């Protein structure tokens with residue numbers, strides 16, 4: 001039985017039960033994540049639960065809730081809820097936090113990175129620490145950075161080989177910056193919860209969407225609803241495992257150390273499985289019947305040029321200094 005399949009009343013009963021289960025002195029922390037229960041986000045969160053249970057001899061247990069259901073299905077609300085202590089833990093991605101912390105959009109500026117080494121130089125380097133500091137001011141302690149990945153575009157109408165091919169497509173997007181990117185490409189973007197997107201794709205309410213291959217597209221079987229994919233790598237989206245500062249402050253240094261170590265190990269593993277699934281993913285998706293276009297360097301340059309207005313607008317919004325610190329980390333990779 002998964003929580004995703006439970007209705008509201010049944011869920012409340014299970015939640016009440018969850019508080020009472022367990023050994024004396026043990027506590028169960030609730031972790032919210034906003035993808036389905038088959039993704040690498042879910043697996044990384046569950047791995048964290050196993051590791052922290054082991055490290056604390058069962059004193060701390062973690063219960064993972066998919067589809068942002070603890071936030072009423074609203075994926076953008078999770079971060080704010082963790083910030084005020086209404087949720088203990090969260091696994092969510094940068095773009096979801098931009099309503100609370102616009103600076104998070106720096107990670108995902110269009111065509112910022114050429115490869116994973118450059119990505120790692122930001123999430124695991126000084127920019128990651130800077131953003132963790134800003135999130136801490138909102139009551140969210142970042143324990144570790146993980147990976148959603150390079151977001152690739154899919155749709156049901158036609159192959160996308162040039163910016164012009166995006167014109168008029170009804171595109172589901174997760175958050176504000178991607179609206180600007182899609183507008184720059186001439187598409188019709190629409191903000192929608194991820195948990196509602198699969199149905200919307202199935203029913204043709206939208207023509208397309210964009211998400212990473214290994215972390216989301218394959219585990220959530222987007223290939224069942226979409227014919228065309230272009231690996232345009234237009235935006236990288238990191239995830240993080242965060243804990244409410246209110247919880248954090250209640251632990252002694254040793255427990256805090258255990259939480260951080262468990263999160264680091266779980267998210268390192270989560271990054272690895274996401275990358276492995278992405279590496280073998282194109283072949284898998286072709287086998288499933290998707291038509292996958294891998295753009296040439298020239299084609300990528302055309303997408304980059306077309307999305308430049310959105311880059312400029314968001315670089316101004318997050319602040320030139322922050323963008324420069326990302327660029328410095330990237331140049332040193």
Ligand code: X2X
Pocket residue numbers: 034035075093095096148173174193194210211212216237
């Ligand atoms: O909603 C999405 O597209 C997802 C799952 O990738 C995010 O949370 C940004």
